[in-house]
Amino acid sequence: MNSMVDVLVIGGGVAGMEAAGQLARSGYSVILAEKEPLTGGHLKNWYHLFPDRRDGNEVGEYLDNLVKNKNIEIRNNTCITGITGRKGKFTATASDGQVVEAEAVIVATGFDLFDSRRKEEYGYGIYPNVITSADLEKMFRNGSVKLADGGVPARIGFIHCVGSRDEKVGNLYCSKLCCITAVKQAMEVHEKISGVKTFCFYMDMRMGGAYYEEIYREAQEKYGVSFIRGKVSEVSQGYNGRLVIKAEDTLAGRPLRMELDMVVLMAGMEMSDAGEILAGKSSLRRGENRFFSTADNHTASNRSNMKGVFYAGTCTAPMNITESISHARAAVTEVVSYLREKKQRDE
Amino acid sequence: MKDFDIFVLPFNTGLYFILIYCVVRCVIWFRQLSRADKLRLQRGFFGRAFGQSLKEIFMESLIHRRILKSKPVLGYMHMSLAFGWFLLILFGTIEADIFGAKHLNPPYRAIFFRFFNPDHGTTGLTRIWSFWMDLLLAFILSGLLLAVIKRFIPGVVGMKKTTRHKPADRIALTALWLIFPSRLLAESFTCGAHGSGSFLTGTTGAWLASFLPAETLAYPFWWLYSLSLGVFFILLPVTRYMHIPTELFLIFMRNSGISTGDKTGTFSEVQIHSCSSCGMCIDACQMNFVTGIRYMQPVYLHRSIRNDEDITEIAHDCLMCGRCEEVCPVGIEISAVRMIQRRNKTGEPLVKNNWMGYFRNRNNVGSEKSDTGQVYNLRNGREVKQADVIYFAGCMTHLTPGIKEAMMKIFRASGEKVWFMDEEGGACCGRPLMLAGNDREARELINYNSEIIRKSGAKTLVTSCPICYNVFRDSYYLEAEVMHHTEYLKHLIDDGNLRFNYSGRKVVYHDPCELGRIAGIYDAPREVLSWVADLHEIPEREEKGLCCGGSLGNLILNPSKKAAIASDAVKRLTRNNPEMIVTSCPLCKKTFSQVSHVKVSDIAEVTADEIAAVQVRKPRRPASVSLKVMVKQLLE
Amino acid sequence: MNKFGFTLSVPRVIDYDKNDRSVADLIAAKEPTFRLCIECGTCAATCTAGNFTDFSLREINVLLRRGENEAAAEKINRCMLCGKCILVCPRGVNTRNVLFIARETLSKTNGHERL
Known part of the structure; x- marks a missing residue:
């Protein structure tokens, strides 16, 4: 069990799987440690992906095939809680006592979704029809969008920036994906429920990705999604059981009150608990946003402060799937050159 | 034997100055009191308050009982200086009267007794007397030593931060510090030259005289002693030491039933000077x-x-x-x-x-804020529902819907007829405006809310926010009984209207400032909690409770510092690893939730979760009979 | 000089160069979080006073920053100082202090005199 492998990849989400798969293809021996019973990360729970709204399972299948490689040993239910060692000999310990030894490490611990109960004023966990974007994806996968009492919602509000760009919860950063996710989800709601009315409450529409702006246009043009500029301050439940939201329509300059059947909170991304534990039991540095901080923002976004330990994906900052995969591949190049140089030195 | 010496002049000048000054000042202050307060003071002076005040002056101004209880060393320091000095003057006067040349001496004869009676204290009773006087001086000097240590090494004498002082205070402080050492040296030199004195002045004197010309050196130190006293007295009114005479006046005023009120006046000024x-x-x-x-x-x-x-x-x-x-x-x-x-x-x-x-x-008293006219333009004729109990959640509770929902659950279980007055948002209770000093605007809101509450015919007003609670209780004139939901829960339990399951969860209770120190409600939340959870206490509770940091009382403190105060409070609250922090204020809950890793809940949420499935309800009491009336009937 | 027709009637334009932005500067100096506002409107959404009267802290904030002090002074006294806005502001603006300083400053200058 304790024999040395070339690379240990911590985290079996999109970035971890991509990195492990690419390393294995180049002939390196890899252990892929995943804390859950199955690999696939958050992608497993996502229905369709933006901007082209393809089925998330397709990307999942690609990744699953990629890690089906004799050079990869997948260890599920293995939560790595600490890394020690330096220069080509690292020892990682798992919560269940397993020990893994590797010449290089890729940390791909990913992100956790913001726990929306922390924004109590939005009533998540209090009012049954206040759900999160992740809950809505589950509903899409199950085939129907329903209220808690089984009814069909006629009006759905999407609240952007829940747990992002919010000093009150300690997250100053933008999670980047929530705006586009809200647009995508609003469109999908229209496809599932005919005649539904949807409203997106935003502070800024951040549509900075390929074809993002286009689907924003499509949402308005084809589906009539309403976009209201104003952050919602609170959600409550009226006598009739409908949800009531309060916002300011900042462009009209007047307070706005609206009854809704369902409120979807666009939960942001936070440093994962697994990443926090790992950071606590190793000397890996973190930034003010609590994500791992990279050696250089521009030229070494995969390198950590420990030589031989690299980062891939959203453990360093919010990223979409495209970026995660690219970042993981970049990590692979870093690992390959590191191992090659080490080999040369050893000889 | 001399009767007078020129060196006593600084002391005499200072003493008569300060005595006249204090009288004049008291007269000015008295004249500026309101008519009612003047009567109060007069009645107090010739009534029971007089005895109470004397007792308080003895216990607090001389013994410093309150400081002694919380910080013994600091208390000893204050006591030795105040009480010691008082005794020294008292016994010095008696000494001068009994052993001096004649009776009824001017004060300087007592203060500089040794100078005028250098040979005193060598035989019989006078020896014991001298010993006593030396003991008092030693007592004062021990306190002075502590004061010096406190000044230069903060933290030793039980107080972490010594206050910063202005120049006049420094000069007065130096004079104060010099008084007793110069007395010691002056008396010692005199005693050394004359072979008198007891264990302190006698021994020091003999030792000093063995290698110094004691007779010649004594005189300058008597000068120094007199000068320090004179300077101290003359500077007294412009330094913090003015608190010594002012506090006596304050104690009389307070015991006569005068309080601060909301405008500047003698009492607030006396208080400021008594610090x-x-x-x-x-x-x-x-x-x-x-x-x-x-x-x-x-x-x-x-x-x-x-x-x-x-x-x-x-x-x-x-x-x-x-x-x-x-x-x-x-x-x-x-x-x-x-x-x-x-x-x-x-x-x-x-x-x-x-x-x-x-x-x-006093002619330059700052003007009050100008009248801004009616600013809110609140609509009257709002829909009002008839109810026995009116629920006013408060602004903050709308941001913590958990509390709101818990209260609704409790109301449903209680079976009472409740109207949720600000369900759709209401006017503010007015307290934040008052805290910022805008009373006139606050009055507008108070009138608006009072009207609605009166029209509803409710007998009880329940609020979830301790801030609203205080303002409804103190600044509104309502017929309805005002209750915070902790009190309401207790009342439901006492009446047998609501039963709970005991969860056994380990919780700690945080006293909100507004409900604790300001409203004085400490027992109700603890009693209610004891029905549903295992309550663990921390030292910072009740009167010593912490502020959550989210206080609306502060307009200036920035959010990160508020968060730091909240984190510190959470750290102290969770010392014994409770499962949950329980509080009874939406603002405390919100503030703590942002920084706490331990769950933070309101007492309403904790109890609402544990409402027993089977409620054995007593017959409902008639709505028109208030709790107080019921208690009265029971007693009769 | 081309005035783009603005002189034809009472100008609606915010004359950024002529406007007196010293009030905003003073507020920012005393309460630096004033600068952090991104006009999201949460404060106005939750506002107790805003339910009753034409009062929006967001609007006041933007008016002051543009130097439209008179317009701000007209509305600024309607705040009830309840402080709900502090609890919801995602930028951590110390809203009550901003308002407090603005009120004091505007009452001294009557909204239009230079400081």
Whole structure:
């Protein structure tokens, strides 16, 4: 069990799987440690992906095939809680006592979704029809969008920036994906429920990705999604059981009150608990946003402060799937050159 | 034997100056009292208050009982200086009267007794007397030593931060410090030259005389002794030491039933002058010990008012948690004094000092804020529902819907007829405006809300926010009984209207400032909690409870510092690893939730979760009979 | 000089160069979080006073920053100082202090005199 492998990849989400798969293809021996019973990360729970709204399972299948490689040993239910060692000999310990030894490490611990109960004023966990974007994806996968009492919602509000760009919860950063996710989800709601009315409450529409702006246009043009500029301050439940939201329509300059059947909170991304534990039991540095901080923002976004330990994906900052995969591949190049140089030195 | 010597002049000048000054000052203060307060004071002076005041003066101004109880070493320091000096003067006067040349001497004969009677104290009773006088001097000097240590090594004498002082204070302090050492040396040299004196002055004198010309050196030290006393007395009115005579006046006023009120006046001014700058408030202040902010505590506020500085920022940079008031040994109504400063038009000092700061020109009292007219334009004719119980959640509770929903669950289980008055949002209760000193605007809101409550015909008004609770109780004139939901829950339990399951969860209770120190409700939440959970207490509870940091009392403190105060409070609350922090204020809940890893809940949520499935309900009491009336009927 | 027709009637334009932005500067100096506002409107959404009268802290904030002091002074006294806005502001603006300083400053200058 304790024999040395070339690379240990911590985290079996999109970035971890991509990195492990690419390393294995180049002939390196890899252990892929995943804390859950199955690999696939958050992608497993996502229905369709933006901007082209393809089925998330397709990307999942690609990744699953990629890690089906004799050079990869997948260890599920293995939560790595600490890394020690330096220069080509690292020892990682798992919560269940397993020990893994590797010449290089890729940390791909990913992100956790913001726990929306922390924004109590939005009533998540209090009012049954206040759900999160992740809950809505589950509903899409199950085939129907329903209220808690089984009814069909006629009006759905999407609240952007829940747990992002919010000093009150300690997250100053933008999670980047929530705006586009809200647009995508609003469109999908229209496809599932005919005649539904949807409203997106935003502070800024951040549509900075390929074809993002286009689907924003499509949402308005084809589906009539309403976009209201104003952050919602609170959600409550009226006598009739409908949800009531309060916002300011900042462009009209007047307070706005609206009854809704369902409120979807666009939960942001936070440093994962697994990443926090790992950071606590190793000397890996973190930034003010609590994500791992990279050696250089521009030229070494995969390198950590420990030589031989690299980062891939959203453990360093919010990223979409495209970026995660690219970042993981970049990590692979870093690992390959590191191992090659080490080999040369050893000889 | 001489009767007089020129060196006593500084002392005489100082003494007569300060005596006349105190009389004049008291007369001025008395004349500026309102008619009612004048009557109160007169009645107090010839009534029971007089005895109470004498007792209090003895216990607090001389013995310093309150400081002694909380900080023994600091208390000893104050006691030795105050009580020791008092005894020294008392016994010195008796000494001069009995053993002096004649009876009824001028004061200087007692103070400089040894100079005029250098050979006294060598035989019989006089030896014992001299021993006693030496003992008193030693007692004072021991306290003085502590004071010096405290000045140079803060933290040794039980107080972490010594207050910063202005130049006049420094000179007065130096004079004060010199008084007793110079007395020791003057007496010692005289005793050394004459072979008199007891264990302290005698021994020191003999030793000094063995290698120094004691007779010649004694005289300059008598001069120094007299000068230090004179300087100290003359500077007294412009330094913090004015608190010594002022506090006596304050005690009389307070025992006569005079209180601060909401306007500037003699009482607030006397209180400001009674502050001894002991610094107990600095230690108690979370803004000091968490965030290191050290310029706005009551000592500094009072000093700045005395010095006629712009106090706008100081007055507003305070959480108004009231922790300082709990520890103030002088018993100053600190929050009320601060509120007066806030009400005042900013930027203008309340009272202008003139004539070197010895007297204050009362004509320059700052004007009140101008009338801004009706500002809210509140619509009347709002829909009002008839109910027995009216529920006013409060602004903040709308941001913590968990509390709101829990209360609705409790109301449903209680079976009472409840109207949720501000379900769709209501007018503010008015307290935040008052805290900022805008009473006139607050009155507008109060009238609006009062009208609605009156129309509903409710007998009970329940609120979830302790801030609203205080303002409904103190600033509204309502027929309905005002209850915070902790009290309401207790009342439901007492009446047998609601039963709970015991969850056994380990919880800690946080006393919100507004419900605890300000409203004085400590037992109701604890009793209610004991029905549903396993309550663990921490030392910082009840009167010593912490501020959550989210206080609306402070306009200036920035969010990160507020968060630091909240984190510190959470750290202290969770020392014994409770499962949950329970509080009874939406603001505390919200503030703690942002920084706590332990779950934070309101008492309403904790109890609503444990409402027993089977309710054995007693027959409902008639709605028109209030709780108080029922208790009365039962007693009869 | 081309005035783009603005002189034809009472100008609606915010004359950024002529406007007196010293009030905003003073507020920012005393309460630096004033600068952090991104006009999201949460404060106005939750506002107790805003339910009753034409009062929006967001609007006041933007008016002051543009130097439209008179317009701000007209509305600024309607705040009830309840402080709900502090609890919801995602940028951590110390809203009550901003308002407090603005009120004091505007009452001294009557909204239009230069400081």
